[in-house]
Amino acid sequence: SATFNYATYHTLDNLFKGLDAIVLDFKSLVTKQQIGTSTEGRPLYVLKFSTGASRPAIWIDAGIHSREWITQATALWVGYKLATDYGKDASITSLLNKFDVYLLVVTNPDGYVYSHTADRMWRKTRAPNSGSRCIGVDPNRNWNAGFGGPGASSDPCSDSYRGPSAESAVEVKNIANFIRSHGKIKGFVSIHSYSQLLLFPYGYKCTNPAHYTELNTVGRSAAAALSSLYGTQYKVGTICSTIYQASGGSIDWTYDIGIKYSFAFELRDTGRYGFLLPATQILPTAQETYLGLKKIMEHVRDNPY
């Protein structure tokens, strides 16, 4: 894992080798679990960072929109950093002595492979849609939170197609089942990329969540920590007030089922490249994101509920 090249974009197979390397090097801390398979049968692997049984946990996922390659790259580096910081960094050590962390580096593996082999701008899953020539569901419009409401499309050809029903996308269903069956997930962070935002619920409606003040404070503190490294500026707020109304999103669902600390990062893209962030920016992006993630995880650790 120490010699893996985190500073370039990788194929899915290479990313999976990166996961295996981390597991191999940090056997006592990190295990790999398969929580299901994608539409085309690819495994959904989570890295589990754990130092004891029956702990509450924090969930982090990346790459639900396949073309946002910086997110998968960032998540892999974050996994390596978490593993190497345990036992060295007092805060991470204390966190992992109390909480498990689950890290899903490639949430949409079919889309990721397709974005490498056929269409660099592919965002959705690769599920066929009955009665349509168009493929795929936007997996971040498919969660059971205001499903079918504004900010999602009913057209299978749209890049924000919500799917025929909530959790119809097997990738979403697998994660939702895992979260439900775990029962002790206390923080949920989804990593996306576009124009530097740190978002919290709601997106399917434009009212503030009950914990608005706390979430806003945590979000601002995380954005400040992130910014301290390279000065990258983030906007912080609810999905609806900060960018646009979007129904069926993951963090709205997790918040509504009781996971108070639900956030979504939109990592940097410099405003010029969209999803084509140059590889030279992978490590800076990962490093600054780690600082923001750490702030959120520390808050989850220190504020049990």
Added chain:
Amino acid sequence: VKTFVGHQVLRIKASNDDQIKELQALEGLTHLELDFWTEPANIDNPVDVRVPFHSLQSVKSYLEFNNIEYSIMINDLQTVIDSEKQEMETDNIKERN
């Protein structure tokens, strides 16, 4: 492999709610095959949209007719993708060496 030769990414800045509505209407014109990277929601956030070559003239005319300000964020998407691909291949070869 799908290519994006001649596709541009436009950054559009609406200045009032009427222009947001015009952009939302543009989003509904599916024959243009536009890919909205950020969607029209409010005047505070710019709208980024990938426009295939065959729709460039129509989209730009639409924006100009409605006095909506825009700039070209990516002039030729395929060039950026090619350079990303080359970078990835070079970095992977370097690593193997």
